[in-house]
Amino acid sequence: MRRTKAYEVAAAMLMSVSLLKRRIRDSVDDAALTSPELRVLSRLDRAGPATTADLARQEQITPQAMGSTVALLEKRGFVARSPDPRHGRRMLLAPTREGEEALRSGSSAIADRFTDALLAAFDDDEIEVLRAAAPLIERWAERM
Structure with missing residues (x-):
């Protein structure tokens, strides 16, 4: 029974997330960060410098x-490399000021659109459920 329920949730989430991803991709202009670029910049911004590996x-x-x-991020000036102080041969990546600005502007444009959609389609209780689910x-x- 538990596996059946989990499968139903997984299938529903897959459909929902696929649609959401498509809508995000359709709403971003060519100058905006791609999904992989956004994920890398977000990860570096939240977790700090990291190696490519x-x-x-x-x-x-x-x-x-x-x-x-x-x-691509380096070419656009959004990340910079610096030597890892603990491992001389490794290079750490970190967002540049331009990368942080691109992250904020790109994220906020998408977040603004999400906010508008939430306010138009959901009541406060439903928004709270989505907040708790995030x-x-x-x-x-992260476990997949």
Whole structure:
């Protein structure tokens, strides 16, 4: 019974998250950060400097794929490398001021749109349920 319920929730969430992801992608202009770029900048902003390999592990992608995303962020001036003080040969990535500004402006544009949609379609109790669910969804995503 528990597995059946979990499967039903997983299937419903997959459909919902897919639609949400599509709507986000459709609403962002070409100058905006891509989803992978946004995730990397957000992770660096929240957790602090990290290596490309660390980011790849956290995002569960290959180091080569992460390297491509990092290269694009570097080209745009959004991240900078610096030597790891604990490991001389490793390089740490951190957001630049421009990267932080891009993160704030990109995130806030999407967050503003989310806010408008929440206010238009949900009452206060429903918004509270979604607020409470957000950390659970994040924890679930990290375990996949």
